[in-house]
Amino acid sequence: MNRPLLWAGLLLACLLGAGGYYAWSKAIPYDEVVDRGPSPEALANPYLAAEHFLRQQGLTVERANSLERLATLPAKGNSLLLLGERSNMSPRQVEQLLGWAKSGGHLLLVAEALWDEETGKSGDLLLDGLHIHQTLSDEPEEPAPSSNKALKKKAPDLTKLYIDNENPSAYFSFDTDFNLTDPRHLAQFSANSARSSHLMQLDLGEGSVTVITDSDLWKTPSIAKYDNAWLLWYLNQGKAVTLLFNTDFDDLFTLLMRYFPQALVALATLIILALWRAGQRQGPVRKPADHARRQLQEHLKASADFLLRRSGQGTLLHALQRDILRAARHRHPGFEHLDNAEQCRALEHLTRQPFHIISQALGPLPEKRLSSADFSRQVACLQTLRNAL
Numbered sequence: 007m008n009r010p011l012l013w014a015g016l017l018l019a020c021l022l023g024a025g026g027y028y029a030w031s032k033a034i035p036y037d038e039v040v041d042r043g044p045s046p047e048a049l050a051n052p053y054l055a056a057e058h059f060l061r062q063q064g065l066t067v068e069r070a071n072s073l074e075r076l077a078t079l080p081a082k083g084n085s086l087l088l089l090g091e092r093s094n095m096s097p098r099q100v101e102q103l104l105g106w107a108k109s110g111g112h113l114l115l116v117a118e119a120l121w122d123e124e125t126g127k128s129g130d131l132l133l134d135g136l137h138i139h140q141t142l143s144d145e146p147e148e149p150a151p152s153s154n155k156a157l158k159k160k161a162p163d164l165t166k167l168y169i170d171n172e173n174p175s176a177y178f179s180f181d182t183d184f185n186l187t188d189p190r191h192l193a194q195f196s197a198n199s200a201r202s203s204h205l206m207q208l209d210l211g212e213g214s215v216t217v218i219t220d221s222d223l224w225k226t227p228s229i230a231k232y233d234n235a236w237l238l239w240y241l242n243q244g245k246a247v248t249l250l251f252n253t254d255f256d257d258l259f260t261l262l263m264r265y266f267p268q269a270l271v272a273l274a275t276l277i278i279l280a281l282w283r284a285g286q287r288q289g290p291v292r293k294p295a296d297h298a299r300r301q302l303q304e305h306l307k308a309s310a311d312f313l314l315r316r317s318g319q320g321t322l323l324h325a326l327q328r329d330i331l332r333a334a335r336h337r338h339p340g341f342e343h344l345d346n347a348e349q350c351r352a353l354e355h356l357t358r359q360p361f362h363i364i365s366q367a368l369g370p371l372p373e374k375r376l377s378s379a380d381f382s383r384q385v386a387c388l389q390t391l392r393n394a395l
Contacts, residue, residue, distance in 0.1 A: 044226075047340035052225040053089065053249060059235050066246040073099055075248065081111035081213060085242045088115040089221045089251035092132070100131045108211025112245055116221050117186065136208065137192065138217050143185045143202040164232060165204045167197040176233040176240075180204035184219040197237075207241075216241055320371050326388035327368055333395035357394035367391060 048054045051069075060067045070079075079086070086106070107113040119128040121139035128134055164177040178197065185202030194214075197205035204219045223234040262270055330353070335341045338352050350364045357364070367387045376384065 045340060045343070047343070048226065050339035053251060055226040055229050056224045056235070056238055057249065059229065060239065060242065060247055063239050063243075065239075065242060068246075068248050070248050070250045073102065073250070075250070076102060076106050079106070079111075079248060081106050081109035083110075083245055085112040085114065085245040085247050087242075087247065087249050087251075088113070088132075089224075089249060092118065095131055097131060100135055103132060104135055104210065104215075107213040107215050110212040112214050112216070112242070113210075114216040114218070114241060117184070117217055117219055121187075133217065136210075136215055136217065137188075137190050138206060138208075139187045139189060140219065141185050141187060143183055163199050163201060165197045165199045167195075167205070167237070176236060178204075178234050178237050179223050179228060179232055180218070181220045181222065186217060186219060205237075323371055323384060323388065326385065326392060330368065330388065330392050330395065333392065337395055353391065357391050359391060359394065363387060364391065 051057075057067045057069075076086075086103075088103075103113060115132060117130065117133050117138070117140040119130040119133065119140065121128045121141055128140065130140075133140065162179065163182045165180045165182075167176045167178070180197075180199065182199050182201050182204070184204070186196070186204060186206050188196070188206055188208075192208045193206040194209060195207055196203045202219075205216065207214055207216045222228055223231075224238050229235050229238070331341075331349075334349070334353055334356065337356055341349060341352060344352060346365075346368075350361055350368065353359070353364045353368075354361045367384065
């Protein structure tokens with residue numbers, strides 16, 4: 007062996023070893039926290055932190071997507087929080103809500119419209135039914151010029167609530183641009199800032215109604231400030247809470263489809279006949295089609311038989327299951343992060359199908375080939391779930 011090369015190799019190895027040891031001795035380990043932002047569920051639900059807080063206080067919390075939940079929601083021992091936009095609420099729905107509160111329930115709502123002195127109403131049917139008015143707060147007085155030239159940060163105008171046997175008082179960060187007034191003096195207690203009132207609670211029959219100017223103080227991250235979370239617990243203590251903030255109230259077309267479908271069908275038929283009558287035929291008349299050609303139903307049946315023979319039952323069923331899961335992720339943000347049982351419960355809520363049918367339809371497929379009747383039943387069940395989404 008060439009001795010110069012051997013010594014050169016040993017020298018290079020020593021240099022590399024010394025350099026590595028030096029770099030290792032100077033390296034300082036550290037932890038880095040990567041903020042990936044809020045989860046899809048938190049983005050879809052601004053009151054998610056409020057729900058977790060109430061559950062930590064031992065309260066039962068659930069969500070509802072429409073006022074149809076009132077049909078099965080007992081009044082006594084329950085609190086319904088209307089935190090969403092409700093401009094499309096009908097007079098019948100207002101009567102339904104107030105009747106539920108009179109039966110012993112607690113209703114909490116956000117005032118949505120300003121009182122109009124000329125018309126004698128605000129346009130918020132629920133607020134007008136309670137005879138509570140919302141106006142803009144008075145402009146604050148200009149502070150006297152201070153001799154101190156140092157700039158001081160203006161203290162926030164917090165809402166204060168005095169409660170018997172509670173000391174000190176509680177403070178909340180309501181939006182102080184709006185003010186609630188009680189011209190009939192029906193409110194049992196209220197919470198006020200320096201400029202206006204932002205919370206009023208009044209008895210209604212055997213229950214009660216709480217009106218607030220805004221609910222942003224219970225959204226993430228405002229709920230962690232001041233006594234905002236405590237107020238949410240205090241207003242709902244001892245009750246099961248139902249949150250209704252995705253209020254998709256029925257519009258006129260939906261109501262017509264529900265109660266007058268025959269009239270809509272007759273109107274659509276009349277319009278089609280009128281368009282057909284007014285239409286002008288251009289060009290020569292087409293000859294009747296040859297009856298010997300295949301019908302569309304025959305083409306569909308042949309295509310289905312070919313796919314079944316070529317791919318098997320499992321591929322077709324898996325395709326249907328993937329379509330259902332894809333539609334569920336679109337309808338329910340964060341669906342992919344749920345486990346199998348929670349996914350089935352979410353699909354039960356979205357499709358109104360029984361839990362055991364959903365679990366069986368989305369469960370693992372048997373290894374052996376299904377009979378024709380079982381395969382048809384499985385496909386029908388999956389198509390029902392997919393169409394319901």
